[in-house]
Amino acid sequence: MAPENVIEVRGVTNQFGSHVVHQDLDLEVRKGEILGVVGGSGTGKSVLLRTIVGLQVPKAGRVEILGKTIYPREASAKELNEDIGILFQDGALFSSMTVAENVMAPLREYHHDISDKLAQEIAGMKLSLAGLDADVGQKMPSDLSGGMRKRVALARAMAMDPAILFLDEPTAGLDPISASKFDELILGLKESLGLTIFMVTHDLDSLYRDCDRVAVLADKKVIINAPLDEVQQLNHPWIQEYFGGPRGRAAQGAKLAFGSA
Numbered sequence: 001m002a003p004e005n006v007i008e009v010r011g012v013t014n015q016f017g018s019h020v021v022h023q024d025l026d027l028e029v030r031k032g033e034i035l036g037v038v039g040g041s042g043t044g045k046s047v048l049l050r051t052i053v054g055l056q057v058p059k060a061g062r063v064e065i066l067g068k069t070i071y072p073r074e075a076s077a078k079e080l081n082e083d084i085g086i087l088f089q090d091g092a093l094f095s096s097m098t099v100a101e102n103v104m105a106p107l108r109e110y111h112h113d114i115s116d117k118l119a120q121e122i123a124g125m126k127l128s129l130a131g132l133d134a135d136v137g138q139k140m141p142s143d144l145s146g147g148m149r150k151r152v153a154l155a156r157a158m159a160m161d162p163a164i165l166f167l168d169e170p171t172a173g174l175d176p177i178s179a180s181k182f183d184e185l186i187l188g189l190k191e192s193l194g195l196t197i198f199m200v201t202h203d204l205d206s207l208y209r210d211c212d213r214v215a216v217l218a219d220k221k222v223i224i225n226a227p228l229d230e231v232q233q234l235n236h237p238w239i240q241e242y243f244g245g246p247r248g249r250a251a252q253g254a255k256l257a258f259g260s261a
């Protein structure tokens with residue numbers, strides 16, 4: 001594994017029945033970067049995320065995280081879970097638990113000896129990192145807005161102090177103001193904690209604002225993994241339509257305005 005990489009995917013094939021989603025796919029993620037993963041619907045962005053975190057067993061290939069081999073399986077779930085945090089697309093909070101219990105859930109699962117007091121303190125710290133007041137911990141997920149639930153899910157993903165965060169469409173379903181605040185939060189976490197972030201997204205504003213590099217899934221592979229301005233130069237029909245369309249141009253305009261503010 002090259003020293004600058006924290007994730008390496010080599011020659012991965014994923015297939016469901018006769019439907020080949022990925023064929024001989026390669027990807028590298030570098031330490032400390034935010035990588036945006038984009039592609040048309042059904043190109044396999046979530047399947048790629050699930051493969052990297054060990055939830056989807058590929059038909060072929062090799063996956064390494066921080067030098068540990070995830071496939072062919074060598075690292076245990078515990079080892080892996082100490083390195084990574086995942087924010088799933090729907091937040092996936094436990095509806096019958098309080099917010100604080102949700103945030104503490106990974107600690108409880110992997111550190112049975114942790115005291116209640118310490119777990120509560122850690123939950124409070126993680127909620128605060130995610131931009132929430134500690135008193136939110138006593139509430140139930142159903143009492144919160146969509147934006148707050150995403151923040152709780154982020155706090156839970158951070159519970160084990162991961163080196164890498166995986167975010168599956170973190171701003172989906174948020175209004176533009178909440179989405180923009182969430183983008184800011186993610187950028188702040190990367191800058192203050194030095195996290196590496198793998199972010200599947202359809203949100204062009206997040207790409208322009210947050211991402212150091214962008215990986216594009218098309219034709220069953222990652223066709224380019226590069227800074228955004230390089231990606232936009234690639235003469236591929238999906239890329240040209242996605243970035244050159246009205247929404248792409250608007251997001252680029254917003255970035256320029258934001259950058260010069």
Ligand SMILES: Nc1ncnc2c1ncn2[C@@H]1O[C@H](COP(=O)(O)OP(=O)(O)OP(=O)(O)O)[C@@H](O)[C@H]1O
Binds near residue numbers: 042
């Ligand atoms: N467990 C599964 N069984 C069968 N097919 C699956 C399974 N998981 C994913 N697929 C298929 O794999 C393809 C890629 O799915 P995936 O959810 O990764 O797409 P995506 O790029 O994340 O799409 P979207 O942007 O719409 O969320 C889809 O055709 C999907 O139906």
